[in-house]
Amino acid sequence: MKFLLPLSLSLLSLFSVSAQAQAPTALVVAQASSKGTATAQFKTSAVCDMCKARIEKSLAYEKGVQSAVLDVPSKVLTVTYKTDKTTPAALRTAVQKTGYDADDLTADARAYNRLPDCCKKTNAVH
Numbered sequence: 001m002k003f004l005l006p007l008s009l010s011l012l013s014l015f016s017v018s019a020q021a022q023a024p025t026a027l028v029v030a031q032a033s034s035k036g037t038a039t040a041q042f043k044t045s046a047v048c049d050m051c052k053a054r055i056e057k058s059l060a061y062e063k064g065v066q067s068a069v070l071d072v073p074s075k076v077l078t079v080t081y082k083t084d085k086t087t088p089a090a091l092r093t094a095v096q097k098t099g100y101d102a103d104d105l106t107a108d109a110r111a112y113n114r115l116p117d118c119c120k121k122t123n124a125v126h
């Protein structure tokens with residue numbers, strides 16, 4: 001059993017050396033992907049945390065979307081996306097198809113009618 005400790009220690013140091021060696025590569029990848037990235041904000045008709053979850057999930061499945069975060073009190077959706085994969089117009093359409101207004105565009109009627117009563121835009125934020 002005695003020789004196992006030095007062995008595992010040397011394995012550990014080997015691992016940390018290779019992790020350090022890989023760090024610069026990861027950095028380059030992160031820079032490359034942030035280069036073609038933009039952020040857009042849309043005013044939605046979301047009124048609660050269920051709306052938030054629904055919109056964020058729906059947008060996460062959209063092509064080119066890196067992150068989507070909705071602030072319920074302000075109803076503002078912030079989307080980070082790849083500029084070569086999608087456009088603000090396409091993202092607004094995705095919000096409409098989820099059943100919510102996006103800026104001055106009205107929610108898709110079918111999707112809106114499927115929303116639970118608590119998520120209808122006639123409700124105040126709750």
Ligand SMILES: [Cu+2]
Pocket residue numbers: 046047048049050051052118119120
């Ligand atoms: Cu809701």
